[in-house]
Every structure is written in structure tokens, then in C-alpha cells.
Amino acid sequence: MEKLNLNPNLYSADDFYSELLAIHESRSKEESDTINARLILILANHIGDHDVLKQALQLASETTS
Amino acid sequence: MSSQRIYEQPLYPYQRNRDQDRKSPNRHPVVIVGAGPVGLTAAIDLALQGIHCVVVDDNDSVSWGSRAICFAKRSLEIMERLGCGERLLQKGVTWNLGKVLFDQRLIYQFNLLPEAHHKYPAFINIQQYWVECYLVERCQELSEWIELRGRNQVQRLEQFNDHVLLRLKTPDGEYTLEADWVIACDGANSTVRDQLKQDFVGRIFEDNFLIADVVMDAEFPTERRFWFNPPFNRGQSALLHKQPDNVWRIDLQLGWEIDKEQEKQPERVIPRLQAMLGDEINFELEWVSIYTFRCCRMEKFRHGRILFAGDSAHQVSPFGARGANSGMQDVDNLCWKLKLVLDQQAPESLLDSYDNERIQAAEENIQHSSRSTDFITPKSEISRIFRDAVLNLAEHQPFARPLVNSGRLSQPCSYLNSPINTDDVDDDLPSGVCPGSPLRDAPTGDGWLCEQAGGSFQLLCFDQADKEIHSETRKVEHLSLNTKKDSSGELAQRYLGKQKEGYYLIRPDQHIAARWTKYDPAMIHQALQRASGQTASVQWRN
Known part of the structure; x- marks a missing residue:
């Protein structure tokens, strides 16, 4: 089973983070929700591996960690 | 009328x-x-x-x-x-053609039977x-x-x-x-x-659907059309489907908080349908009903x-x-x-395999139908956001199309874990027709496999090497099939793959009970016993 990579893997983390915020800039809550949903679907398809996605879903839903 | x-x-x-x-x-x-x-x-x-x-x-x-x-x-x-x-x-x-529309845009269409060479169409x-x-x-x-x-x-x-x-x-x-x-x-x-x-x-879905059959002479093509959030039924879904005798099925989602009796009245129904079909279309109502549904067993x-x-x-x-x-x-x-x-x-315990096999089928159907319903009628804000995101992406991005769910259309259940199957001894034969699967139709040269198979236990002998094998194992009818007679090559493709010969024991309901690449009367006899529930040590696997 492919393991979800939880080690740092972003080449330039700060750039990505600011780009992530930039696509939400001056958007309404509704627009932002839509963008986030699209982003999740696009990334999930890119990952493809069902085992990896299940681990990601599990981790994301553990809201306390 | x-x-x-x-x-x-x-x-x-x-x-x-x-x-x-x-x-x-x-x-x-x-x-x-x-x-x-x-x-x-x-x-x-x-x-x-x-x-x-x-x-x-x-x-x-x-x-x-x-x-x-x-x-x-x-x-x-x-x-x-x-x-x-x-x-x-x-x-x-x-x-065969299904179209999915979102608002007024065609976002996706699918063909139900890309695979030719079956006697009967998908639907x-x-x-x-x-x-x-x-x-x-x-x-x-x-x-x-x-x-x-x-x-x-x-x-x-x-x-x-x-x-x-x-x-x-x-x-x-x-x-x-x-x-x-x-x-x-x-x-x-x-x-x-x-x-x-x-x-x-089971689960009750809090939604009402208006179902109407109308008689009309309309030039709409023979296809299934499904709308998400159309202009004529905002925030809801709609379906249009053709039946014989110029009867058309229309399904309109109405939501939960409605007066069912009132919504069934022609003076409420007709304007709804006119808005959908257009002012120039003349139609007559044949049948109207309002339904809610459950998924249970x-x-x-x-x-x-x-x-x-x-x-x-x-x-x-x-x-x-x-x-x-x-x-x-x-x-x-x-x-x-x-x-x-x-x-x-x-x-009598053979009847428990009915329970086992058809509960598996019911579970499959309930799962598919619940998932379709969750997609068609999102019940929370976030599920609607995801649903709409899928629909919007699907218009231009092929990756999102498999996520669009306007109903996963009925497929027969393969009883893969049924206790009356005999497991394959090797994996030489095509996986699409493994034990538990329903027969896959194919041309036989002089007709169709589905016309000849079923009604009793049968041994389908594909390209058997020895012509005399018929004399043995008379408890089961032998049906000899020569794949060379089928010019499409599908019969060989579907049942033999790379093998030169193949033997399939099928049940009276055309499901495959066992199969081999060699003719062996003892194995056939054993599989037949098992398929008719006579193996004492049958362990029920649920």
C-alpha cells in the first residue's frame, strides 16, 4: 500500500502558501468554497491512488491533530 | 386518448x-x-x-x-x-445515449454500450x-x-x-x-x-419527485436527458425519457416541504411541464404521481x-x-x-444461497442508488458545493466526468463470493466471466449465446479437442461451441482469451458456476454437486 507522504515535499512552501491565499483574495465565502472544492477534486484526481487518498481523508478529518 | x-x-x-x-x-x-x-x-x-x-x-x-x-x-x-x-x-x-445538462449547458454525454456483439441492447x-x-x-x-x-x-x-x-x-x-x-x-x-x-x-430520503407520463408528438431524440438545476426547475433536478406510443416520462424533483395533493393537480402539473417542454409543445397527461423513496431491505x-x-x-x-x-x-x-x-x-439449504446471493445484489443496488441520490439531491451546503464543482469541471475536464452521478444504471450482480461457486484452479481464462458472473452474451455464428444457454445446468464446451466427450457426465447437458464460426471473434475473446479450449459449467440462471481449460468429468461432477447445494461442508460466506 502506498503511504501518504507526510514529510516536507513542497519545493518552495512559502511561494505555494501565498499563491494559495492569492486565489482566494477578494472572493466571497461562497466563491472561496467553490474554489476549494475544485482544488480538492483536481488534486485528488492527480494523486489517483485510492489508498493514499483514504489516508489523506482520514488525517484531514482528525480535527484535533 | x-x-x-x-x-x-x-x-x-x-x-x-x-x-x-x-x-x-x-x-x-x-x-x-x-x-x-x-x-x-x-x-x-x-x-x-x-x-x-x-x-x-x-x-x-x-x-x-x-x-x-x-x-x-x-x-x-x-x-x-x-x-x-x-x-x-x-x-x-x-x-444508448445519455446526456447530462447543468443549467442550460450540455456538460457530459455517455454511451451505455460501447461493446458491440450482444443480442440485446443495454436498455x-x-x-x-x-x-x-x-x-x-x-x-x-x-x-x-x-x-x-x-x-x-x-x-x-x-x-x-x-x-x-x-x-x-x-x-x-x-x-x-x-x-x-x-x-x-x-x-x-x-x-x-x-x-x-x-x-x-434503511434510509428514507427527504425529497419528493413528481413523476408524469405525457403523450406528445415531439421531435426530441431517443436519449435519456438529465438536468441538474435547470431554468424550468431551479435548484432541483429533472429527467426526460422516451417510451413507446409517444409516451414520455418526466421526473421533476420538488423538494421536501410541499403539499403533495396540491402538486398532483393538473392545474399545478401542466404549467410545470409546459415550462420544461416549451410553449409550442402540445401534450396530454397519461399518469401523474408524487413519490418519496427509501433505500432499505x-x-x-x-x-x-x-x-x-x-x-x-x-x-x-x-x-x-x-x-x-x-x-x-x-x-x-x-x-x-x-x-x-x-x-x-x-x-432445502440450497435456498439459503438465494438469500446469500440476492442480499449481495440488494446491497450493491442500495449502495449505488444511495450514492446517486446523494449526488442528485445534495442534503447539505458542502455537498452541494462539491456537486456543483464536479458538474462545472466536467464540462471541460474529462477527469471530472466519472464523478457525475445521475444514476449508475443497473448491472447484473456477479456472485463472486457465493458458496456454490467452484473457484478457478488457475487464472488462464478471461476474468470477465469468472465463477459467479452472469453469462456474457456473444455471437455463436448461427445466433446468440443467450438464446442457447440456460434453463438447466449446462456445460459450454468451447473448441473442445475431443469430439467424443459428450458420452460422459450425462447429468449435465453439453453445448458444443466452435468459436471459428463467429466471424467477430468475440466468442473466443470473451470465453477463451489465449486458451485453445475452455469448459464452463453454467447454472440454469446463466450464471457461471465453474470453469476449466481441460475436460475432466470428475471435476465437473464435483462442481455440479456444489452448485446444487449438495456439498456438505459448504461454509456460508457473507
């Missing part, structure tokens, strides 16, 4: 029967409760195997209104075996009343075996060790009869199920000598056409087993 419609005529009017005048109750091998598509299919299947049955129904005509309209390839193959397939195909509307549309009508006529042809008793309503039912006692109400009063076995095909509100005090649990489909099939055993949302289709597959699975048990060629 001025003439009397087929569902307004009594097709099997009440007639006094001999059992009503008897002092002690008459015993029948099988009594079927309910003369809908499932009960009638069961009666024909049993009759063709030489079993007498009595079908009782509280009505005397076919169902009112179109109801189920999509009949899947697998159902048509069952009907072929029972002698009604071609008639349904001729009358029905064949469609036909035909009103349930025509299906029932043809089945009633077939029952009447088989009247030596089938007694159809209209306006015989089950009042009470009691189960004993070796029979079931039924109390029936007729226009002439009540009478009692006995049955070795009862098949309860009496629908979602099953009286038999109530009599047994059995639960029917009984915990067990076999209760001693009473076997539940169709909606009485399980209910799904209509998305995916899994109601009538799965009911027909239930009795397809059940009848040959009942025949073996009645003939004392199999232990």
Missing part, C-alpha cells in the same frame, strides 16, 4: 376456483403472491421447469401507469429465456404495463402450469413445518389453501412481510418456506433502474433452486 387503456381492462378477471369449494384446503407446490413483473416472471420460470403454481393478486389488471420503464440487458436476457425477450425488444424504445424503455401484459399473455399460454387468480387477496398467512397456510379473500368470500412454498412478490408494502412481522429498515429474504423477491424484499431509489430489474433477477436466481428442492434433487 379515447379508447380504454390496457391497464384499465381486467386481464385476469376473478373466476371462482375449485379450491373455494373444497372442505379441506388444497395443497399446491408453489403459491406466488403478487402478479407484478416479478411474480409473473417467477410463474413463467417455474412453469417452464414443469412446476405448477398459483399466482394470487388483489387486482385483476396490469399496473396502473407506466411505473418502471427502463429494462436492462440482463432482464431482457432473462425474458429471452422465458420466451418474451424479442417481443419486448420490438415494442420497446432502444436507447430498452417500455411501460411496466406492457411488460406485465406480455407476461400475463405468456402465463396464459402456459395455463396448464399456471393459475392466475385475480382479486384473491391475502388476508392471513401461517407457516408450519412442511407448508404454509394462506387465507384469501375474494368477491365470493374467503377460502384457505396450502403451499409447499410461497414466493412473496407483493411489492414495497408487502402484506406477507407484515404478516411475518418483519422489519423493512429485509434482513433475510428467506423465512423458512416463504421467499421474498423484488420490492417486498428490498427497495431502492429509482435512479439507476434497479427496482424491477433486480426483482426479475431475484426470481431468476430463485426458481431453479426451488425446482431442485421440490424434486428432492437438492437440500
